[in-house]
Amino acid sequence: MMNRRVFRTGWKKGAMLALTLTFGLAVAGCGTATTSKDGAQADGSAGQAGAASTDQKLVVYSAGPDGLAKKLIAGYEAQSGVKVELFQGTTGKILARMEAEKTNPVADVVVLASLPSVQGLKKEGLTLPYPDAKNADKLNPDWSDKEGHYFSTSASALGIAFNTKLVKTPPTSWADLAKPEYKDQVNIPDPSLSGSALDFMTGYLSAKGDGGWTLFERYKANGVAMAGANQEALDPVITGAKGVVVAAVDYMTYKAKAKGEPIDIVYPTEGTVISPRPAAILKSTQHEQNAKAFIDYLLSDEAQKLVADASLLPGRTDIKADKRANLDEIPLLKTNWEWMGEHGSDVTEKFTQMFK
Amino acid sequence: MGGLSVKHIRGWSLTLALIALFILIVLPLLQIFIQSVYVDGTFQWAAPFRTLAASQFAGVLFNSIWLGICVIAGTTVLALPLAWIMSNTRLAHWRWLDVVLLIPFMTPPYIGSMGWILFMQKNGYMEQLLPDMHFLTASFFSLGGMVMIMSLHLFPFLYLLLRGALVRIGGSLEEAGAVMGGGFLYRFRRIILPLLLSAYGMGALLIFVKTIAEFGTPATFGRRIGYEVMTSEIHKYISSWPIDFGKATSMASVLLTACLLMWYVQSVINRKFTYRLIGGKGSRPSRLRVSSWTTALSVMFILLLLIAAIGIPYFSIIAASSMKLRGIGLAWNNLTLDYYKELLSWGSESMEALLNSVFLSLGASTLAVVLGTWFALVIGGSRTKIQRTVDAFSLLPNTVPGIVMVVGLILWWNSPWMPIPLYNTYGMVILTYVILFVPYTVQYVKSAFTQVDTGLFHAGQVFGGRPSYIFRRIVLPLIGPGMLAGWMMTFTIASRELVGSLLILPPSVQTSATYIFAQFEQGQVSLGMAMAVISVGLTTLLLILMESLNSRRKWK
Numbered sequence: 001m002m003n004r005r006v007f008r009t010g011w012k013k014g015a016m017l018a019l020t021l022t023f024g025l026a027v028a029g030c031g032t033a034t035t036s037k038d039g040a041q042a043d044g045s046a047g048q049a050g051a052a053s054t055d056q057k058l059v060v061y062s063a064g065p066d067g068l069a070k071k072l073i074a075g076y077e078a079q080s081g082v083k084v085e086l087f088q089g090t091t092g093k094i095l096a097r098m099e100a101e102k103t104n105p106v107a108d109v110v111v112l113a114s115l116p117s118v119q120g121l122k123k124e125g126l127t128l129p130y131p132d133a134k135n136a137d138k139l140n141p142d143w144s145d146k147e148g149h150y151f152s153t154s155a156s157a158l159g160i161a162f163n164t165k166l167v168k169t170p171p172t173s174w175a176d177l178a179k180p181e182y183k184d185q186v187n188i189p190d191p192s193l194s195g196s197a198l199d200f201m202t203g204y205l206s207a208k209g210d211g212g213w214t215l216f217e218r219y220k221a222n223g224v225a226m227a228g229a230n231q232e233a234l235d236p237v238i239t240g241a242k243g244v245v246v247a248a249v250d251y252m253t254y255k256a257k258a259k260g261e262p263i264d265i266v267y268p269t270e271g272t273v274i275s276p277r278p279a280a281i282l283k284s285t286q287h288e289q290n291a292k293a294f295i296d297y298l299l300s301d302e303a304q305k306l307v308a309d310a311s312l313l314p315g316r317t318d319i320k321a322d323k324r325a326n327l328d329e330i331p332l333l334k335t336n337w338e339w340m341g342e343h344g345s346d347v348t349e350k351f352t353q354m355f356k
Numbered sequence: 357m358g359g360l361s362v363k364h365i366r367g368w369s370l371t372l373a374l375i376a377l378f379i380l381i382v383l384p385l386l387q388i389f390i391q392s393v394y395v396d397g398t399f400q401w402a403a404p405f406r407t408l409a410a411s412q413f414a415g416v417l418f419n420s421i422w423l424g425i426c427v428i429a430g431t432t433v434l435a436l437p438l439a440w441i442m443s444n445t446r447l448a449h450w451r452w453l454d455v456v457l458l459i460p461f462m463t464p465p466y467i468g469s470m471g472w473i474l475f476m477q478k479n480g481y482m483e484q485l486l487p488d489m490h491f492l493t494a495s496f497f498s499l500g501g502m503v504m505i506m507s508l509h510l511f512p513f514l515y516l517l518l519r520g521a522l523v524r525i526g527g528s529l530e531e532a533g534a535v536m537g538g539g540f541l542y543r544f545r546r547i548i549l550p551l552l553l554s555a556y557g558m559g560a561l562l563i564f565v566k567t568i569a570e571f572g573t574p575a576t577f578g579r580r581i582g583y584e585v586m587t588s589e590i591h592k593y594i595s596s597w598p599i600d601f602g603k604a605t606s607m608a609s610v611l612l613t614a615c616l617l618m619w620y621v622q623s624v625i626n627r628k629f630t631y632r633l634i635g636g637k638g639s640r641p642s643r644l645r646v647s648s649w650t651t652a653l654s655v656m657f658i659l660l661l662l663i664a665a666i667g668i669p670y671f672s673i674i675a676a677s678s679m680k681l682r683g684i685g686l687a688w689n690n691l692t693l694d695y696y697k698e699l700l701s702w703g704s705e706s707m708e709a710l711l712n713s714v715f716l717s718l719g720a721s722t723l724a725v726v727l728g729t730w731f732a733l734v735i736g737g738s739r740t741k742i743q744r745t746v747d748a749f750s751l752l753p754n755t756v757p758g759i760v761m762v763v764g765l766i767l768w769w770n771s772p773w774m775p776i777p778l779y780n781t782y783g784m785v786i787l788t789y790v791i792l793f794v795p796y797t798v799q800y801v802k803s804a805f806t807q808v809d810t811g812l813f814h815a816g817q818v819f820g821g822r823p824s825y826i827f828r829r830i831v832l833p834l835i836g837p838g839m840l841a842g843w844m845m846t847f848t849i850a851s852r853e854l855v856g857s858l859l860i861l862p863p864s865v866q867t868s869a870t871y872i873f874a875q876f877e878q879g880q881v882s883l884g885m886a887m888a889v890i891s892v893g894l895t896t897l898l899l900i901l902m903e904s905l906n907s908r909r910k911w912k
Contacts (some may be wrong), residue, residue, distance in 0.1 A: 059861075059863055062512070063880055064877060064878055066874055066877075066878045066880070085862070085863035086863055086864050087863035088874065090857065090877060093858055093859070095599050096594050096599055096763075096859065097766075097859055099599040099601060100601075100763050100766035100859065101766065101769060101770050103770070103771055104770045104771060104772045104779075105765075106770075106779075106780060106863075123379070139535070163683070166594050176465075190579070192592050201426070214488045224580075225580070228575070228576075228579055228582065229877070231876060231877055231878070232876070233577075233877065235876075235879070235881060236477065236681075238682050238683050239474070239477075239479065239480075239682050239683065239685070240478075240479035240481065240683065240685070241477040241478045241479055242478075252629065254880050256879060257878060259681065260680075260681050261681055261682060261683040262681075262683040262684075263683065288733050298901075303611070356582055
């Protein structure tokens with residue numbers, strides 16, 4: 001019996017020694033690899049403490065559209081010589097990452113696709129005010145913070161996108177989509193995944209009061225389906241599985257239309273909601289000067305032109321877009337951002353319950 | 357060498373394994389629990405319970421569990437006949453099938469679901485090809501459809517485990533039964549079934565856990581049919597404003613408890629039905645009077661399975677990846693290869709993402725196999741409490757939804773006091789993959805190892821083999837297939853991992869999966885689908901290479 005034990009354990013010992021050794025080596029390997037990185041980082045922060053001008057780094061977390069974010073970064077890098085690390089994701093992904101990094105923040109600047117989120121960040125004291133931002137006075141004052149905590153450098157408008165092969169006479173009002181001819185034909189983005197869809201819902205409710213819910217009740221009765229984030233709601237309409245997206249983000253529709261897809265967008269006559277896309281510097285920033293310079297860049301003529309070229313509404317009122325409807329051509333509801341920010345989670349809850 | 361020092365080293369290795377697991381897996385998860393009881397900086401032990409009481413939680417939990425059970429049934433119906441065919445008929449020579457059958461598994465679940473949706477939906481590809489079949493659409497968009505999609509994605513798992521077990525059972529036992537006059541059903545019931553049960557238990561558990569932790573299919577297909585599960589609920593709290601890790605983690609803890617319960621049941625089954633099968637007497641595959649009818653039926657079965665698991669989704673994926681305009685649909689003049697050209701141009705962002713994926717998953721799978729084998733050997737027959745603890749810990753990542761594990765890892769590795777600055781490096785990504793997928797190697801190696809009779813090691817010792825020699829010449833070859841399966845699985849899944857990558861990749865770095873996801877978000881569906889085709893194709897090629905190298909070695 002004793003012998004057996006020794007036999008059994010004997011080979012095991014060999015095996016374990018080998019594996020333990022490998023594990024040890026792997027850990028050691030990681031250790032050395034990371035120490036060198038550590039060294040590099042230490043150098044960086046030392047340089048930064050010494051002189052701000054040698055600080056050549058900036059970390060930006062940006063919500064789409066992808067192409068625009070990259071162009072803006074490239075433009076800023078070319079102008080400043082600063083190396084930008086970009087994390088690209090939806091507003092939700094960015095917020096989740098920020099939350100996970102709460103105790104040791106990494107990002108310097110965030111660009112989100114949702115005003116209430118950035119208002120929330122401001123309330124929690126996470127944003128750094130930059131009242132002296134260049135050109136901030138030319139921004140649409142309704143979308144940006146008076147104290148300079150955030151700047152909406154672009155915006156999208158919400159409309160009704162429709163497949164031109166399936167819908168011959170486009171709807172003209174939000175209420176049209178509750179009519180029988182649109183039964184089971186309509187997608188609406190999920191407000192828990194799409195900040196802009198939520199902006200539409202809270203915006204509509206803030207303008208119409210609690211009576212606004214009747215519209216959504218009638219939508220539900222007419223088979224309107226809640227369908228993921230914006231692009232997920234739009235895609236079935238492009239392929240013809242559905243006919244219409246209500247509360248569609250306009251720039252995505254413009255982009256698909258420019259490619260030649262059978263799709264178009266209308267803004268209902270009773271007015272719609274604009275969804276601003278704010279940029280903010282985080283208080284925890286390690287690269288304050290670069291972050292401020294980046295905000296200045298986002299507000300510059302050059303960057304605003306890039307925004308307009310991406311079929312978004314420029315944040316500055318003095319820049320016009322030629323590929324899309326400009327702000328003065330879009331009928332607007334009388335919305336209340338204060339109310340919208342406060343009631344976002346209630347509305348999401350009630351809406352997702354209703355459309356489950 | 358005295359018995360004491362051997363024992364000493366064994367204990368040392370066990371302890372080290374426990375410490376490693378504790379640091380790598382348990383502590384990050386504990387961070388999550390700590391978060392769930394701290395609300396606004398104060399300790400509130402009842403917070404998780406309040407969360408659970410407040411949400412429509414029971415229904416969602418039931419949905420998850422019911423889905424898990426249905427998918428176990430679905431995968432069993434697919435994998436069991438397949439495993440039997442591939443170990444008992446002439447088709448066992450079709451080794452290429454093993455690699456082909458990994459394709460459904462390499463396909464990111466949300467891509468596979470999208471393939472099915474594009475095929476089945478109104479005005480979808482099926483309707484464009486066969487307009488008369490449109491009546492199927494309504495019945496497809498139901499729980500049944502979801503179970504089918506998930507079963508077709510997950511069955512290779514169960515198949516690999518079952519086939520491994522069947523091959524180890526070998527022909528002789530069954531033939532002995534036949535000689536003694538047992539009919540097929542009797543032999544199946546009294547010989548194969550009990551011997552298969554431990555492997556099946558393990559596989560079913562993995563399937564269950566994979567199903568209820570899966571996010572891709574519920575997010576694409578489930579949302580469409582209004583079937584809410586735990587992961588979609590957790591994801592909601594973790595990715596939309598206001599972020600609430602507390603709520604997410606409270607739910608995750610319940611999910612975790614459900615999974616641990618399953619694990620317990622499985623380990624009981626396992627302990628009851630584990631037999632030493634590989635006894636050194638040499639076994640040969642069973643080839644029991646398989647009639648040509650059976651062979652023909654088997655071929656039919658495999659053909660249908662391949663059409664459903666690969667043919668249909670990939671038809672959709674490839675069609676979508678080569679369309680000029682998605683609004684036009686299937687038409688020859690709508691065909692283009694531009695997206696592939698764009699993707700594969702050297703130095704492009706997509707190329708970089710592709711290379712990142714390959715290297716990250718190569719690194720991760722190799723490290724995971726080494727670690728996983730070590731854990732599996734340490735666990736052995738899980739006789740002692742410590743061994744069982746190691747077993748449980750090493751399985752944890754598989755029982756926690758990926759997104760929760762990843763958040764735990766971020767909290768842990770990005771803490772201000774963490775001396776190793778792993779966060780936001782490639783090392784962090786590899787580590788995350790290793791932690792997420794090490795359970796596969798542990799399972800596969802364990803499954804291979806528990807069926808090896810200790811007599812073999814004694815024999816080696818009797819003939820004067822030193823421990824290292826015995827390990828190299830006896831243990832390694834016997835657990836080798838398990839290690840290889842673990843490596844292949846890890847590589848396959850790591851190369852398409854999405855949820856963790858989305859959160860953990862350093863800024864400016866993409867993998868093929870996050871690239872695909874980003875393209876969908878940006879409305880470039882075709883580009884995303886093209887990337888899916890290329891990355892799965894590349895992974896398949898690599899696996900074929902591995903397999904052929906492996907089988908050539910066997911020939912020698």
